[in-house]
Amino acid sequence: MHILIAGASRGIGLALADRYLAQGHHVLALARQPEQSEGLAALARRYPGTLRTLAADITDRDVAERLLAVQGDALLDRVIVNAGISQPKLDSLYDLSDADAARLFVTNAVAPLRLARSLAPRVVKGGAVAFLSSQMGSVELALSARIPLYGASKAALNSLMRNWWAEEDKALPFALLALHPGWVRTDMGGSGADLSVDESADGLVTTIEHHAQAGSDCVFVDYRNETLAW
Numbered sequence: 001m002h003i004l005i006a007g008a009s010r011g012i013g014l015a016l017a018d019r020y021l022a023q024g025h026h027v028l029a030l031a032r033q034p035e036q037s038e039g040l041a042a043l044a045r046r047y048p049g050t051l052r053t054l055a056a057d058i059t060d061r062d063v064a065e066r067l068l069a070v071q072g073d074a075l076l077d078r079v080i081v082n083a084g085i086s087q088p089k090l091d092s093l094y095d096l097s098d099a100d101a102a103r104l105f106v107t108n109a110v111a112p113l114r115l116a117r118s119l120a121p122r123v124v125k126g127g128a129v130a131f132l133s134s135q136m137g138s139v140e141l142a143l144s145a146r147i148p149l150y151g152a153s154k155a156a157l158n159s160l161m162r163n164w165w166a167e168e169d170k171a172l173p174f175a176l177l178a179l180h181p182g183w184v185r186t187d188m189g190g191s192g193a194d195l196s197v198d199e200s201a202d203g204l205v206t207t208i209e210h211h212a213q214a215g216s217d218c219v220f221v222d223y224r225n226e227t228l229a230w
């Protein structure tokens with residue numbers, strides 16, 4: 001299979017690339033500075049024939065066009081948009097500058113949907129498009145505490161994904177997934193988090209593959225494939 005992972009330099013995205021490469025698939029890894037990623041360099045040594053990298057920022061407007069130029073005629077079986085940023089913990093929502101708030105929403109919601117929608121014609125029937133969301137994006141659970149704008153940006157991601165599905169009369173030829181990876185020990189999750197990247201990535205891959213096989217669907221699930229409230 002051909003797997004695109006956007007935001008693969010470290011953390012969960014890198015671990016997902018590792019999983020799919022180990023299973024023998026072709027991975028196209030998008031990273032802002034792939035040459036600076038020790039993790040990607042190690043994977044390139046281990047899987048020289050099946051890993052390709054592309055230097056790109058997910059917020060670049062021409063990112064899909066550049067990806068397709070690299071991808072050639074090959075279709076994509078899985079598109080995984082993992083790239084995301086958090087926000088500093090604040091006492092007040094209003095302490096974040098408007099420019100930083102805009103960057104949060106563009107990076108976490110607008111750019112992932114823009115990229116995925118541009119790539120959709122190249123995604124195989126029976127494939128999957130997955131976004132790394134967060135349980136903090138659940139409006140119902142309202143868990144985002146002192147990082148409410150981060151939670152709101154993931155809620156926006158989920159909303160844009162569901163709107164896309166609705167626009168297509170809930171009949172896209174591939175599955176759409178908003179994924180909560182658990183609380184994971186990465187640069188973003190911190191050292192006190194519950195899960196290793198390997199535990200999270202194993203669960204995420206199993207979940208993505210389950211829904212790809214199940215066919216057209218639009219779900220918000222965690223790394224154990226447990227459904228979350230929107």
Ligand code: NDP
Nearest residue numbers: 007009010011012032057058083084183184186187188189
């Ligand atoms: P990290 O901060 O460890 O890694 C983030 C990744 O996203 C890096 O590869 C980073 O690249 C990339 N990235 C950020 N902005 C951009 C951009 N503009 N263009 C391209 N790549 C970009 O995060 P995690 O691995 O922990 O998180 C991955 C995803 O999972 C995120 O979407 C996050 O919100 C979500 N998540 C994580 C949780 C956790 O507990 N860790 C919990 C819930 C959700 P670079 O090296 O260039 O900065």
